[in-house]
Amino acid sequence: MSIPEQLQYTKDHEWLKVEGKTATVGITHFAQSELGDIVFADIPAVGKAVEKGQSLCVVESTKAASDVYAPVSGKVVAVNEALKNSPELINRDPYGQGWIAKIEVTKDSDLHVLLSAGQYQDLLAGK
C-alpha cells in the first residue's frame, strides 16, 4: 500500500499536499483500492466554499457512491477536469493524476491536525 512520505493524511483516507495556502486533495491508495473501479466522480465547482468534514465530492464505483470529505475548510480554487472523462485516474494514480481539487485553506489550525505518512500507516495497521 503506497503512502508517500511528503504528503499529509486524514483518518478518512484523504491525502493533502500543502503548498503555502493551497492544499491539493485526493484519496489514498488504500481508499481507491477499497472502493474498487471508480466509474464516476462528481467533482465540485471552482469557487465552492467547503467546510472541513463536509462532502467535497462524490466518487462512485460500479457498486456504490461514496463521499470524499473536505479535509480542510476553504475555497475550491481548482479541480481536476480530467476526472470528468477519466474517473479511473483515481484508481490508476491516486496521488498524481487522480488528484481531485485544490483548496485555498482559510484556517491554519486545520493543517495542524493532519496525519503524517507514518501516523497514517499506523492507522491502516490498526495501531
Place this chain on the structure above:
Amino acid sequence: MEAAHLSDSPSEPLRRTPLYQSHVDLGAKMVPFAGWEMPVQYAGVIAEHHAVRQQAGLFDVSHMGEIWVSGPEAEKAIQWMTCNNLAVLVNGRAQYNAIINPQGGVVDDIIVYRVGPERFFVCVNASNAERDFKWFCEHGKGFKAVFENVSDSFGQVAIQGPNAIKILPLLGGPFVEAAGLKPFFFSQFSFLGADVVCARTGYTGEDGFEVFISAERTVELWSRLLELGKPHGLVPAGLGARDSLRLEACYPLHGHELGEDITAIESGLGWIVKPEKGAFIGSETLARQKKEGAPRTLVAFEVKDPGIARHGDQLFDGGGSKVGWVTSGTKTPTLNRSVGLAIVASPCSAEGTQLLADVRGRRLQCAVVKKPLYSRK
C-alpha cells in the same frame, strides 16, 4: 472517505461457502452478501466483467439454495406455488419460474430442474432459501410431496462466457457430453465420486454452465476449472461483475426488481406467467394483469446527465410528480453508459419517455430505453 463503504461490519456471523479459502488465496475482496461472506471482486469488477463478455469467468454461487421436491404430486405442488407451467417440462430440462404470493407478488425467482416424473431439483436465492423451504412446506402440505432443503450439501460454480464451451469438456469424463447440452437442458452424473447437476444456464447474458456439486468436492472442481481454463482466458469473477453483467442483460434480481410488493407482471415476468395451466397462488391477479395491464412496469433507462442513479433513487416526470423508483443502476462496463432498471407507473413506461432521477438532491435527466440493454450476438 465515507467509512461505511470502506468497512461493512455485519451484525450477525456470516456463512462461508466451501470456496472461502480459495477466494482468500486468490486475493479476493470479501463482503457480506445475503448472510454470506462472498467475493465481490478479485482483480477488479470491470476487468472481470470484460473477461466474461469476451472470454470466460468463473463464479462461486454456492450460496444459492437447493430444494428437492419429490412424490406423486410433486409436480402438482410446484404448479400450485409457482406461475410457470411445469407440464411442458420434459426430463432433463430446466425452467425459469417464480414462487408467487396471493397478491401476485414474487416470493422468489427460481430454476426448476425436472429429474423425473415425480422428482424436481429447485435452485433458489441465497437470502430466501430458508423462507422458500418453509413456504413450500406450508403451501404444499396438502399434496403428496416431500420437500427437502439440501442447500448445505451442495456447492455451485458458474462458468460463463463465450469460451465456457471450450473449457468445460477439458474436465473430461461426463463433462465432455455435458458440454453438448442445449440451453436450459441439464444432466446429472457422478464426478470425483460426487453428485453433479450440470446445466447450460447462467445469469450473465453469455453462454455458459452452472454446475452443482457435493460441497466436499467443490474446491476440486473450482481449482481444476481455473487451471484448465487459464489458456482460454478464464478468470475468477466476483459478485460485482455478476451484478453488472446481469444488469446489462436486464435479468431481475430479488430484492431489487423482484419482491413481494411488486407483481410478477409488473416486474417483467409476464413471459413466465401461464394462467392457462390452471389456478395457482396469485393467479387471479396475474391473469387479470397479464390481460389488462398492470399499474406499474419494469423499464430500462439511461441517465443522460453525468451521474449514476442507484437502487432506491426516486423518479419523477417532467411535471415533478413521483412516478417510480430505481431498482438497480450503475455505469456498466460493456455499455460504458450510466443505465439501470426501474419500476415506473405504466403510462411512463414507453421507450423514449423522459424522467428525472433524484440523486442526492440533484435531478438527473433519464430516458426510458429498450430492454435488454445488452444481448450477445
